[in-house]
Amino acid sequence: MSRTDHLTGRALLALFCAGVLIPFAALVLTALNPPGTPVSGLAWPKDPTLESFSQAWSVAAFGTLLANSAFVVLGVVPLALLCAVLAGFAFATMEFRGKNLVFGLLLLGLTLPYEAAVVPLYYDLQSVGLVNTPIAVVLALVGLYMPFGAFWMRQQFASLPVELREAAALDGAGDRILLWKVLVPCVRPGITTLGLLYFLWAWNQFLLTLILLQSPDKRTAPAGLAFFVGAHSTDVPMLAAATLIVVAPVVVVYLCFQRSFIAGMVSGAVKG
Template sequence: MTGRLSRLLSLAFLVIAAVSVIVPFLALISAALQPTDTLVPRLEWPTDPQWDNFATAWSMAGFGSLIGSSAFIAVVVVPIAVVCSTLAGYAMGSMRLPGKTALFAFFIAGLTLPYEAIVIPLYFTMRDVGLIDTYWAVILPLIGAFMPFGIFWMRAHFESVPMEIIEAAQLDGAGRFRILVTILLPGARPALTTYGLLTFMWAWNQFLLALILIREPSRRTAPSGLGTFVQQYGENIPLLAAGTIIVIAPIVILYFVFQRKFVAGLVQGALK
């Protein structure tokens, strides 16, 4: 009886969690397809879906250039952050280094540092080196901001690898780099995929740094452009909903493409 009750409670929790995610998304789609003069959209399929709202929002907000900016920033940030985090996590998770614990604590302290605390000094630093109004003004801080979590994530993975495997490879004459590339990385694919997807999502959703460090509106990220779009057309709910769907669509598509590997990485990290 207790086992059956536990399964029912688990099922009820999963249903509630699914409904809490699906219903707002359906409401957003419904609102995006309503006529533009609709003030309070309801959760219902419109009798005459206004698919033109997406084209109107795309052209009025200039999402073409904004999405291109977000994509460029994310595509540059992800491989650099993944490579640097993997190398650092490998060193801290499988090597005997002096002061490794203190250094790891220093990196973890970066997780507690909010963007709001560094954005002003960061602005003056980027201005002094001439990077204001360039993509690198956002790319470089994002790489540094994502490193603490990446090091923590990859260190946890490499620490779970039995040291006997590494020692056996060393006895066979394999160097540190060869051990990483040929032995450890093939088993780290779920962890790497999960971290890469999370990094892409965080870089794509970047709002504050792009808003402050990039002056040209057309070169900002899609979320920051959506914020400007909201200020201009705050009363046009269907257009705002259509713009929101345009911004989040790449993340949703990417998740569905890599869903299995993403979940496998999360489960693997949880078990470790």
């Protein structure tokens, strides 16, 4: 790589970092102002305070909203990961009639507009009495995430050497041992990356939770934030504080799993 390419790459990285960090810094500085303070531009507040955070927390009942979001995430991520691992293992290692057809039909879910599934899901879940319950959101999201999860895990398992499966078969390992003891440890970065993506998608889910969860005490954090914005559209510091409260869990989880996430993405790119 030439020196010019090296400097160009660094400049682009610096530009991208600035594009992410400057708006986030502006949000933090705005939230440090007292509630109701007029804010303009990127400037350090005259009297920094956490009052906007405390008022936003109490007014919007973010304790309940965050707990509801946590329930949805803790239901979606493990169940969706389990289904994705099992489906990916079957499509990558097993031979059965109609495998390619079934996989092709599953991939059609990737082309389905997300909004097109909301109305049918609502009436299907209403018919079994699950509307306005967190279980409805969990089941709907697991189903909607299955096409991508099955495709992702199929690619992860298919990228492993065939000799690995043959050696396990010679040692007498059945499908269960082959999957959980041999293959899953080899694709752990890919599973971690998929789990983090599921967490981000489930936590930031807005439209589905807005339609399926109609009671205010059952809303998730993003849906509650939307109603909070509508009620306090002129109080910019409180809006900034409420936004930071909602995005804080996403930032913390991403920072904790950053290395595993990048390793899974790079691994998938190299293997693919």
